[in-house]
Amino acid sequence: MKKTLSALFICLISLSARAQLTPFEQHQDHNYTATYAEVIAYYQNLNKLYPQQMRLINYGTTDVGKPLTLIVLSRDKIFDPALIKKQNKRILLINNGIHPGEPEGIDASMMLVRDLLKKDQLPKDVVICLIALYNIDGNLNRGLSRVSQNGPLAYGFRGNYRNLDLNRDFIKADSRNAQAFTQILTTWKPEIFLDNHTSDGADYQYVMTLIETQKDKQTPILANYTAKTLTPYLYRSMKWAGFEMIPYGAGEEGLPDSGIVSFLETPRFATGFAAQHNIISYITETHMLKEFDKRVYATYLFMQFLIQINQRDAKLIGELKQKADEQVSQQKTFALNWTVDRQAVDTITFKGYKADYKTSEVSGLNRLYYDRDKPYTKTINFWNTYKVTATADKPVAYVIPQAWGKVIDLFKLNGVKMQQLAHDTTLGLQMYYIEDYKTPQKPYEGHYLHSAVKLNPVDMRVKFYAGDYVVYTNQPINRYIVETLEPQGVDSFFAWNFFDSVLGEKEYFSDYVFEDIAANLLKKDPELKKKLDEAKSKDPKLAGSAQAQLFFVYRNSPYFEKTFMRYPVGRLLTDTKLDLK
Structure with a gap:
């Protein structure tokens, strides 16, 4: 009986040890x-x-x-x-x-x-x-x-x-x-x-x-x-x-x-x-x-x-x-993009295999292969220095309209501290206008990534609403805040198309109606007429297109939508007292 129990105990121990082996080990x-x-x-x-x-x-x-x-x-x-x-x-x-x-x-x-x-x-x-x-x-x-x-x-x-x-x-x-x-x-x-x-x-x-x-x-x-x-x-x-x-x-x-x-x-x-x-x-x-x-x-x-x-x-x-x-x-200034510094080169010892070429059995042309019978050790270049190509000075705070829900949700998820405006408030702050950007023809991970973003910062007064979010930049998570909200950042929310709806116009004009309105605008505003004449003298295509000239007047008139190409996140540059929830 003792022998039987002993054998059973050994068997159980063996099974337990076996059970602890991973599928890889088994x-x-x-x-x-x-x-x-x-x-x-x-x-x-x-x-x-x-x-x-x-x-x-x-x-x-x-x-x-x-x-x-x-x-x-x-x-x-x-x-x-x-x-x-x-x-x-x-x-x-x-x-x-x-x-x-x-x-x-x-x-x-x-x-x-x-x-x-x-x-x-x-x-x-x-x-x-x-x-x-x-x-x-x-x-x-x-x-x-x-x-x-x-x-x-x-x-x-x-x-x-x-x-x-x-x-x-x-x-x-x-x-x-x-x-x-x-x-x-x-x-x-x-x-x-x-x-x-x-x-x-x-x-x-x-x-x-x-x-x-x-x-x-x-x-x-x-x-x-x-x-x-x-x-x-x-x-x-x-x-x-x-x-x-x-x-x-x-x-x-x-x-x-x-x-x-x-x-x-x-x-x-x-x-x-x-x-x-x-x-x-x-x-x-x-x-x-x-x-x-x-x-x-x-x-x-x-x-x-x-x-x-x-x-x-x-x-x-x-x-x-x-x-x-x-x-x-x-921290005051934050890097937003980098590029390798080719002038700052180091060296490293590298153990490789000789690379050679032979005739491809598929194409009949030369193909690359590595010969493992010919290992080598040699010194090769190592580029391990990057230089900053874009920076931004942080504002006192960013103001984010509550309409941009995914941004708000991600900020909460990432532990960013935010406060909300208690009342509708008109603030004097800096807003960016998107002057230019590049977008590829094909999507990358479900998005058309913007790059080479050029901005025109404008100081202006903008109305925000009760419940809009204020994000002060005195937090350990500042890198995340600045790198996502500054549009020129390599992986900013703007780059990933979070704000693409601001890139489209929502209003326009009927040519035959606006003709008379535009004529009156030019009569009442000599500076606007001078601006148009100077633009025509520099641009023959503008001078030869009635439609383009109407559009020029429209874009420089009070009727043109101020939110077109305006990045919706405001930069509060001074420590302004706000009524917050």
């Missing part, structure tokens, strides 16, 4: 990534084994109708974000599966969560939050869409249920996925954020490359710490573990030999969006042509090292975040 050659159902079931089962230090919290819904599940690990068994902050602990947020065809983070995180709990290795001063699978929609659309990738056997699709690339959606938040993510970000307020990915492009020897918040775009006090301490630690640690890294971008603008340009992650991307919240951010990019198991283990190790230094520097990271928030609250 697969014979580790060339398998978990499905959405397997991911959720695995975490639910793990939670039953470790209910004290682990929580599964659902946020909102995604576009496919399923909630976004956050895994929270807390050594002290505290899961209240406000209390965690009071205890001066750090919060690390990790995102997985934003592109479900790049699933390494999904499987690596499942193993990491189990090992941290099972081995009692949860950090003392860091609470770990992991989004189990961000693009649930794309993960359910399982197949073989990434034809150039070396495994796993099947995986999800890049686009979500609305065919949106969710790593281009953070600032505009068209998807419910992005809205749920923002709720997580503003609820937990992490100091460090990681988004796990897989790269494509050139072939080289590295399993993993790395994107960090571009140093010239990052809040300076955080950039100094990441450049001198955090990022070097991660590179050293990964090299020690056998997964040496380089910055992402080799071969993005030609062959790797041509050099690496550091990636500029504007606010449409996860890390660019997190930077607006003064969060230190990274993106891992494992290489698509390396074996899937190596990519998963590299991701696992990177997360371990990130947790370790977060614990080591927990107090310092907290102090830096607080100082960054204070500095941004007081």
Whole structure:
């Protein structure tokens, strides 16, 4: 009887250990990534084994109708974000599966969560939050869409249920996925954020490359710490573990030999969006042509090292975040766009494969290939400096008409403090008129992005109404406020077409009726007639077109709509006493 019980006990232990293996580990050659159902079931089962230090919290819904599940690990068994902050602990947020065809983070995180709990290795001063699978929609659309990738056997699709690339959606938040993510970000307020990915492009020897918040775009006090301490630690640690890294971008603008340009992650991307919240951010990019198991283990190790230094520097990271928030609250001028500085070039050691050409079996013409039998190590150029191409001085406050509901909703979601006018009020402030802009012929992520915006600022008096919103620019979230509301910003709300209705005229005139009105206007206003005559002398087309001359008079008359091409958000430049709710 004792032998039977002993055998049964051993069997149960074996089954329990087996149950804790992830689907990736259970697969014979580790060339398998978990499905959405397997991911959720695995975490639910793990939670039953470790209910004290682990929580599964659902946020909102995604576009496919399923909630976004956050895994929270807390050594002290505290899961209240406000209390965690009071205890001066750090919060690390990790995102997985934003592109479900790049699933390494999904499987690596499942193993990491189990090992941290099972081995009692949860950090003392860091609470770990992991989004189990961000693009649930794309993960359910399982197949073989990434034809150039070396495994796993099947995986999800890049686009979500609305065919949106969710790593281009953070600032505009068209998807419910992005809205749920923002709720997580503003609820937990992490100091460090990681988004796990897989790269494509050139072939080289590295399993993993790395994107960090571009140093010239990052809040300076955080950039100094990441450049001198955090990022070097991660590179050293990964090299020690056998997964040496380089910055992402080799071969993005030609062959790797041509050099690496550091990636500029504007606010449409996860890390660019997190930077607006003064969060230190990274993106891992494992290489698509390396074996899937190596990519998963590299991701696992990177997360371990990130947790370790977060614990080591927990107090310092907290102090830096607080100082960054204070500095941004007081900051006067904000960068809105950047371009790489080609004159500021550094060098980096690069381990690649010889690129060569041979005859294509498809076209019969020359085709590129990388010869893995000819590895090399050489010094290549590295462009890691960006210069600012557009800036704006913040006003005392922005005034946003309540009619622009999506802007108001996103500001609330992002934790922007706003107040409302108690009464209808006419304010003296600065308004922008859109003088010019460029728009592409084809849509990008469901929008026709405006660029090269030229503005004409005009001081004027404008009537606002009770309930319209006033946003003071004395907040830690100032970067988000200014970068979204200044139209010339690369990822501003204007760029993403939030305000396109102001670009169209609503009133016009009947030619035969306005002829007499225009004649009277010219008789009564010599300055207007002089202005028309000067314009005709400079523009033969105007001089030869009766219709164009009528339109010229109309546009310079009291009848022309003052709101045409007027950006609706006002800039309050002086500290005016307002009657607020």
